[in-house]
Amino acid sequence: MPSREDILNARILVVDDNADNLELMCEILHDGGYRDVSATSQAEQVCAMHRQHSYDLILLDLQMPGFNGFQVMQGLKEIEQGGYLPVLALTAQPSFKIAALEAGARDFISKPFDLMEVYKRIHNMLEVRLLYRELAQYSRQQQALALHDPLTGLPNRRLLEDRIGHVLQHATRQQNKAAVMYLDLDGFKAINDTHGHAAGDAVLKQVAQRLTGCSRKEDTVARVGGDEFVIVMGSLNQLDDTCEPAAKLIEAVARPYLVDGLELTLSTSIGVALFPDDATEVNPLIAAADGALYAAKRSGKNCCCTAQALRAIEGQPEAVSPA
Ligand SMILES: Nc1nc2c(ncn2[C@@H]2O[C@H](COP(=O)(O)OP(=O)(O)OP(=O)(O)O)[C@@H](O)[C@H]2O)c(=O)[nH]1
Numbered sequence: 001m002p003s004r005e006d007i008l009n010a011r012i013l014v015v016d017d018n019a020d021n022l023e024l025m026c027e028i029l030h031d032g033g034y035r036d037v038s039a040t041s042q043a044e045q046v047c048a049m050h051r052q053h054s055y056d057l058i059l060l061d062l063q064m065p066g067f068n069g070f071q072v073m074q075g076l077k078e079i080e081q082g083g084y085l086p087v088l089a090l091t092a093q094p095s096f097k098i099a100a101l102e103a104g105a106r107d108f109i110s111k112p113f114d115l116m117e118v119y120k121r122i123h124n125m126l127e128v129r130l131l132y133r134e135l136a137q138y139s140r141q142q143q144a145l146a147l148h149d150p151l152t153g154l155p156n157r158r159l160l161e162d163r164i165g166h167v168l169q170h171a172t173r174q175q176n177k178a179a180v181m182y183l184d185l186d187g188f189k190a191i192n193d194t195h196g197h198a199a200g201d202a203v204l205k206q207v208a209q210r211l212t213g214c215s216r217k218e219d220t221v222a223r224v225g226g227d228e229f230v231i232v233m234g235s236l237n238q239l240d241d242t243c244e245p246a247a248k249l250i251e252a253v254a255r256p257y258l259v260d261g262l263e264l265t266l267s268t269s270i271g272v273a274l275f276p277d278d279a280t281e282v283n284p285l286i287a288a289a290d291g292a293l294y295a296a297k298r299s300g301k302n303c304c305c306t307a308q309a310l311r312a313i314e315g316q317p318e319a320v321s322p323a
Helices: 004-008 019-031 043-053 069-079 094-102 115-147 157-174 188-195 197-213 239-254 282-298 307-314
Strands: 011-015 036-040 057-061 087-091 107-110 177-186 220-225 228-236 257-259 262-264 267-275 304-306
Touching (some): 004 115, 011 019, 011 043, 019 036, 043 057, 043 069, 057 069, 069 087, 087 094, 087 115, 094 107, 107 115, 115 157, 177 239, 177 282, 188 197, 197 228, 197 239, 197 257, 197 262, 228 239, 239 267, 239 304, 267 282, 267 307, 282 304, 282 307
Parallel strands (some): 011 036, 087 107
Antiparallel strands (some): 177 228, 177 267, 220 228, 257 262
């Protein structure tokens, strides 16, 4: 639940065309301990102000000449995508109360003001609004956790598959190619065994940073297993376009790691599969890259092997004919 301090620090906007009413409501709010109170008599500016300041509560007079409170609420609905309008309607017209609730206001205050009622309704509305915000933030955090690896912060397998799906759709539309690079560190177990799991974790985090550092902004770098990473690259013309990035990745992983004053070294093997040449669907493409990776491991590690080269070695026919 939001604390009393949170509620008193909430951002409040008072909207009324009558300067005396505006002053009175601001005074009431300040006397009630509210610290962040703004006011405007320009109803047509409310939406722009809300876009900029994202108010927790808008005390909105309904009857204003020109642009009235109902029109303001209409505009606010376009900003508040979640559909929760933080509007407390102010009205002297009993018949407007239901209309205001129907238009999206959460509650209303009748004029002339009854002070105790004003304080209670403002407090209750802010409590709900701040709770709603907390829940929305919690839900965003949960979603991020479900799609990212907690150790490195990189996308996990679930998000990776989704990203590959988008890259393949884009490559199909653009009639170009995309690559999946599957990396597995060489000799990582020895770092854990010799220096401990925490040192292994520190190395994994540095590896993640290096892989991200030598990839393009639009590429996805994901951690898909203990010491396994996948990089997805779109907008390629040919398999050769993956050679330089793969060499860069191998070189970046091979640089020494400083962990607790120790210099640790390891290398990586890489398997590369190309869309649409090696596979046209997400999981077969990952599997083709994984197959090439194990060929790289078998051929001595610290190198890159492509699914195409693997097929040539094994004398297999083309996996999938290019579209
Ligand atoms: N520190 C740490 N170790 C992990 C984590 N997840 C998996 N591992 C370890 O990573 C190691 C991965 O095993 P392997 O890939 O067989 O080890 P490797 O020495 O790299 O083997 P090669 O790939 O054949 O060179 C295992 O010892 C796992 O226990 C993690 O989150 N942190």
